[in-house]
Amino acid sequence: MTMYPYLYPPGPKGFPYLGLPNAKIPTKKFWLTHIEWGKKHGAALGFTAIIIITFLLSLSLSGDLIHFSRFSKHYVVINTLETARDILDKQARVTSDRPHTRVDEIVSNLLDGLSQIPYSKQWRKTRKLFHQNLHAESTVQFHPIQTEQVWLFVKGVVLSESTLKGQIATLSQNIMFLSIYGLDISSNEEEMPTRNREAIDTFENSIIPGWDGYKYIPFIHLLPSWFPWGGRLIATIHALGEIAREGASKPWDAVREKIKSDGNHASLIGKLLSRTDPDNDEEIDRIKWFGFQFMADTMSAISTFFLAMSLYPDVQSKGQEELDAVLGKEGIPTFDDCPSLPYIEAIFREVMRWHPALPMGVPHNCIEDIVYDGYYIPKGTTIYANIWAMTHDTSVYEDADRFIPERHLRKDRHFDNINSILAYRFERRNFRVCVGRYMANDTIWLAIPSTLAAVDISTLPNENVEDYFSDGAFCSPHTLDCSVTPQV
Numbered sequence: 105m106t107m108y109p110y111l112y113p114p115g116p117k118g119f120p121y122l123g124l125p126n127a128k129i130p131t132k133k134f135w136l137t138h139i140e141w142g143k144k145h146g147a148a149l150g151f152t153a154i155i156i157i158t159f160l161l162s163l164s165l166s167g168d169l170i171h172f173s174r175f176s177k178h179y180v181v182i183n184t185l186e187t188a189r190d191i192l193d194k195q196a197r198v199t200s201d202r203p204h205t206r207v208d209e210i211v212s213n214l215l216d217g218l219s220q221i222p223y224s225k226q227w228r229k230t231r232k233l234f235h236q237n238l239h240a241e242s243t244v245q246f247h248p249i250q251t252e253q254v255w256l257f258v259k260g261v262v263l264s265e266s267t268l269k270g271q272i273a274t275l276s277q278n279i280m281f282l283s284i285y286g287l288d289i290s291s292n293e294e295e296m297p298t299r300n301r302e303a304i305d306t307f308e309n310s311i312i313p314g315w316d317g318y319k320y321i322p323f324i325h326l327l328p329s330w331f332p333w334g335g336r337l338i339a340t341i342h343a344l345g346e347i348a349r350e351g352a353s354k355p356w357d358a359v360r361e362k363i364k365s366d367g368n369h370a371s372l373i374g375k376l377l378s379r380t381d382p383d384n385d386e387e388i389d390r391i392k393w394f395g396f397q398f399m400a401d402t403m404s405a406i407s408t409f410f411l412a413m414s415l416y417p418d419v420q421s422k423g424q425e426e427l428d429a430v431l432g433k434e435g436i437p438t439f440d441d442c443p444s445l446p447y448i449e450a451i452f453r454e455v456m457r458w459h460p461a462l463p464m465g466v467p468h469n470c471i472e473d474i475v476y477d478g479y480y481i482p483k484g485t486t487i488y489a490n491i492w493a494m495t496h497d498t499s500v501y502e503d504a505d506r507f508i509p510e511r512h513l514r515k516d517r518h519f520d521n522i523n524s525i526l527a528y529r530f531e532r533r534n535f536r537v538c539v540g541r542y543m544a545n546d547t548i549w550l551a552i553p554s555t556l557a558a559v560d561i562s563t564l565p566n567e568n569v570e571d572y573f574s575d576g577a578f579c580s581p582h583t584l585d586c587s588v589t590p591q592v
């Protein structure tokens with residue numbers, strides 16, 4: 105019930121009920137548009153209104169929060185870390201749901217993947233399963249696979265005929281497929297990783313703020329595919345459902361087949377299955393969806409590292425000098441070397457800050473009305489944390505658009521723990537923080553010193569840097585035109 109004299113946070117206004125028209129929804133590098141909207145609308149109220157309203161309601165007009173609506177559905181984007189902590193962490197009990205509609209039920213399988221499950225008992229059980237197997241101590245079990253695969257990648261990167269981007273994709277996917285399913289894929293062009301990527305690509309649009317507004321039109325899920333506009337969108341959702349089903353089923357069937365034939369339960373799924381009652385359908389389904397997650401992000405981060413090294417050759421040299429000094433010319437970096445390589449750690453931290461793989465994260469939904477700083481955020485609003493805005497906040501990061509690892513180095517050589525890496529969405533009480541962060545961290549970190557110890561990456565012009573990157577919800581260099589040569 106809305107009994108407040110409160111206003112929605114500032115933001116672009118649309119038409120009654122329809123809200124912002126489709127054409128006004130930013131779909132390319134939209135995190136930048138939301139920063140612009142913050143500046144524009146944060147100060148857009150008339151001067152007198154500002155004085156009166158600010159005085160009466162103590163509203164913040166700093167552009168921290170942006171609001172807009174589509175088909176009566178409310179969207180809020182948070183542009184600052186402090187506000188994100190206040191709303192998404194301190195009020196996590198009411199802001200940890202995910203958006204879900206009747207349309208999403210068409211792709212019900214996608215809703216079974218942990219990242220999309222509504223905040224519920226089912227989510228808690230699934231999250232527990234993930235946490236038990238992916239927390240810091242548990243992910244050590246994947247070190248031998250990560251070490252071997254990174255080593256194979258570095259050995260092959262100079263000789264392989266595939267593109268650098270393709271090889272990085274194969275590295276990320278192979279680590280996931282081997283660790284989770286015990287399945288070896290020789291190339292990212294194989295059917296299983298291709299299906300998985302297709303599902304992620306199709307899913308990408310649905311996490312653009314406002315893009316999914318059509319889902320809130322009553323009865324739209326009933327439209328036949330031949331119906332103009334809405335029908336086509338619904339048909340796309342049906343197709344996504346199919347792709348998701350295949351993306352999860354193929355490796356699942358293959359791993360069960362493999363276990364049947366060789367009796368080897370060494371993979372994570374194998375271990376989980378051996379501990380589970382085969383008649384417990386709910387638990388088996390949870391395990392099935394375990395593997396179908398987020399390998400795209402690791403690939404983005406490693407690609408970003410290569411691009412950064414080609415744009416900032418001085419950083420590349422400094423990283424190599426540290427490796428030579430600590431490990432010697434022939435040394436092969438291992439996880440144990442991490443504490444002795446602060447500059448490498450600083451490069452890793454800067455990769456994660458400079459171009460976070462998911463610049464606007466994954467949307468949350470609030471399950472109750474919220475009043476924040478005098479603004480009204482109604483129950484059911486979809487809330488986005490603009491991670492990009494936070495990692496490019498110039499009051500914290502000077503020259504935020506430049507790649508400067510030194511900004512993370514302290515005199516005492518101390519680094520804040522992994523929960524300070526905003527790309528995974530901070531954790532104080534954020535129940536939805538990335539559950540795969542320890543595994544992702546290990547893969548990305550090891551790829552950095554292993555590459556720098558073995559090869560030189562050629563330079564690319566350091567101009568119009570954003571043009572190197574894709575525009576969609578997953579931020580990654582779209583091509584990597586640098587060449588890689590063995591060190592002499």
Ligand code: HEM
Nearest residue numbers: 218219398401402461465466527528529536538539540544
């Ligand atoms: C560079 C690598 C990665 C980045 C930047 C990243 C980032 C994120 C972000 C921003 C979220 C949303 C957090 C929120 O809603 O507040 C998320 C959720 C999630 N991530 Fe990651 N991720 C990465 C790698 C991985 C990997 C390798 C896995 C799997 C092993 C994974 C599994 C998940 C899952 C399951 C969720 C959903 C958690 C939930 O809803 O409870 N992520 N990730």
